[in-house]
Amino acid sequence: MNFTLRQLQYFKAVAEQRNFGRAAQVCHVSQPALSVQIRALEEMLGGPLFERRARDILLTPLGRDVLGLAQQVLQTAERLDRFARDASGGHRSLSLGLIPTMAPYLLPGVLAALRAGDVSLRVQIREARTERLLELLRRGEIDAAVLALPSGVEGLHEEPLFEDRFLLAGSASRLKSLTNSPEALRPTDLKTTQLMLLEDGHCLTDQALEVCGQDRTSAGIDMGASSLATLSRLVAAGFGLTLMPELAAYSESEMVPGLRLLRFTEPQPARTVGLVRRASTSGDGWFDDLTRVIRQVGEEIVEQTRAGVPLSSGARGRQEKGPG
Numbered sequence: 001m002n003f004t005l006r007q008l009q010y011f012k013a014v015a016e017q018r019n020f021g022r023a024a025q026v027c028h029v030s031q032p033a034l035s036v037q038i039r040a041l042e043e044m045l046g047g048p049l050f051e052r053r054a055r056d057i058l059l060t061p062l063g064r065d066v067l068g069l070a071q072q073v074l075q076t077a078e079r080l081d082r083f084a085r086d087a088s089g090g091h092r093s094l095s096l097g098l099i100p101t102m103a104p105y106l107l108p109g110v111l112a113a114l115r116a117g118d119v120s121l122r123v124q125i126r127e128a129r130t131e132r133l134l135e136l137l138r139r140g141e142i143d144a145a146v147l148a149l150p151s152g153v154e155g156l157h158e159e160p161l162f163e164d165r166f167l168l169a170g171s172a173s174r175l176k177s178l179t180n181s182p183e184a185l186r187p188t189d190l191k192t193t194q195l196m197l198l199e200d201g202h203c204l205t206d207q208a209l210e211v212c213g214q215d216r217t218s219a220g221i222d223m224g225a226s227s228l229a230t231l232s233r234l235v236a237a238g239f240g241l242t243l244m245p246e247l248a249a250y251s252e253s254e255m256v257p258g259l260r261l262l263r264f265t266e267p268q269p270a271r272t273v274g275l276v277r278r279a280s281t282s283g284d285g286w287f288d289d290l291t292r293v294i295r296q297v298g299e300e301i302v303e304q305t306r307a308g309v310p311l312s313s314g315a316r317g318r319q320e321k322g323p324g
Helices: 005-017 020-027 031-045 061-088 103-117 130-138 172-176 203-211 228-236 246-255 286-308 316-321
Strands: 050-052 057-059 092-098 121-127 144-149 156-170 196-198 222-225 242-245 260-263 270-278
Touching: 005 020, 005 031, 005 061, 020 031, 057 061, 092 103, 092 130, 092 286, 103 121, 103 246, 103 286, 130 144, 130 270, 144 156, 144 203, 144 286, 156 172, 156 203, 156 228, 156 246, 156 286, 172 260, 196 203, 196 228, 196 242, 203 242, 222 228, 228 242, 228 246, 242 246, 246 286, 270 286
Parallel strands: 092 121, 092 144, 196 222
Antiparallel strands: 050 057, 144 270, 156 242, 156 260, 156 270
């Protein structure tokens, strides 16, 4: 059977776009040229891959079976191509994904440390939400991802890196109104009308709702911000309160002078920052090295924050100053 990678790429594009014209545009070829290759692939495989409708295209049972295999072949070919390019140039490569609530704060230190350890290492960064990173990891488009554990996905090797505790962030006046009993400040005591969170789809939003004992149907919760930077500026201006990870707290406090932080009483709510890879992928030392670098950078950041934001009990004056 003499099918080509190009035919598999065209087939995959049609399956994803569900339209021959759009698939041809994605593949940068004419529609007739793409159709010829698809028909040739169907002839070799012994049946139609698509149900061709007037306004839509669906995979046939044969097409569904072939798609999974085609994706595996293309992923392997991409990795082989990348390996060949790196080997010929004397370089190694690493494709790393991070979620948006971690990437801006970890990347500067992590990239500097990786560069210092191996100047020939080529690092490709993908910033995306957890669901997207897990899909990229499954498809072999990234080698590892930094996200909150557990991922809830089978077939992954998960390595915990450090604990990232949640702080309460807001303006000085809003936090002052909550400190009548600072020794008893808990996330579940926050009123829904006070909470501002990231837009739906961010795992940090799910985590914040869980620790506050709320859900998406709770009245008054504002879920619309697209980044922690936006949230920081909104709550610093007095538009409610939010939960801020220690990983982001120091940087956001430096950038937003009006932002104040308050630490919850024990047990403090937190997320576990972790590094994941496919269980089928050999670590070969690179994963251990990457784990060590990210853990060291992350722990330094959160320790810096912890030095500036003490426990709420008996520490009102220092809390209102925030880190730095």
